[in-house]
Amino acid sequence: MFVSPLGKEVFNPLDKTHLAESVKDHLLKRPVTKLPPDRFRGAGIYAIYYTGPFSAYQQIVRIAPNDENATPIYVGKAVPPGSRKGGYGLGADPKDVLFRRLSEHAASIGSAPSLKLSDFHCRYLLVDDIWIPLGESLLIERFKPVWNICVDGFGHHDQGKARRGQMKSAWDTLHPGRSWAEKVEQPNNKTVEEISAVIMSYLATRAVI
Template sequence: MDPQPAYFDPLSTKDLTTIICGRFEREPLRSLKAELPRFDGSGLYAIYCVGPGSNLYEPLISLTIPIYVGSSHSHSSATGDPASTADPLWRRVRGHRISIAEAGNLEVSQFGVRLLRMPDVHCDLGENGLRVGYRPVWNSILTGFGSNEQGAKTRTSARSRWDTVHPGRKRTFGQEAHDSGKLRARVQERVAEQVNGYHLLPWRSYGV
């Protein structure tokens, strides 16, 4: 027995993150096949592969392993100004649905989303926890999925990793900078790692 009594801080970053992630994953998985009904608020969301059609992501079907994690905020972290609309979370996911629909080798019916409205500070903890815990492939390997085309400089920049593997979005790009085959191989390796380590996440058995 340890001679010192145990120490527990119920408001520690680690414990709050575990609680938030566990609570988030209790939310229903909503299909992206049809556009989501409009709703107000900001919060946390994650996109999942839920149906066949892409051999890159099919091992994730039926597992609570996101391919992309993101959030929307009620106020700007830089200026403190409130969001320009009352429905930032809905708009964010709607934009992602459009990106998936425009990709030539993806179908929106293959994907689903979880959403949870929450305060900005807790949303940030949840997003970081899900990203670190799962390392979603569209956040870490196929970067560029969540970006927006803005201005002439962006239009002449290199095609993103996501757009290299999933081309078709109504955007303009400059030079090709990435090898699609190598990116696909990295995604397959990461997905295999995610599946093998699935049971190790702390909120997988947390009673919330």
């Protein structure tokens, strides 16, 4: 948007915010599927939904995942090779990078006895490389998912000894089970009860715009 001499806003269809909104809107129209979905190729963005009984998350399970207004518990992206090394990855073969990312998340959830993988679903959208980060950012801004904003650690990878001297993430404290996370030496500075209380307070007060 920019303001004309008459003081009226002029719509710019190529404004990055509008382009990102288009990506977000297309994702929310995609069907909800199991986590992980069947194997496919491509890069893009995704949203993960929870429908289970874990008490701290009950505020977000009231709307079925197939409703566009349902609140995901986590959103993310998977970019083509090269994008994480400072390049854009433009034109690179993404292979099955988005499927593999969703499969990693499924493995993390499946390793936690406090969660059931069958209580999770996802929707995903294959996106041209350059729009992937914008789409993810707008999804986070729109839904403020609890595992993106309030509880850190779900998207972490095993970094071997480099991570073992760090503090255990809130996610791995609340949902222990990942073998590599169990080797992290320093406990989180909050207990399970304190993390749960933070989540419930956050979900009760946050505004979804």
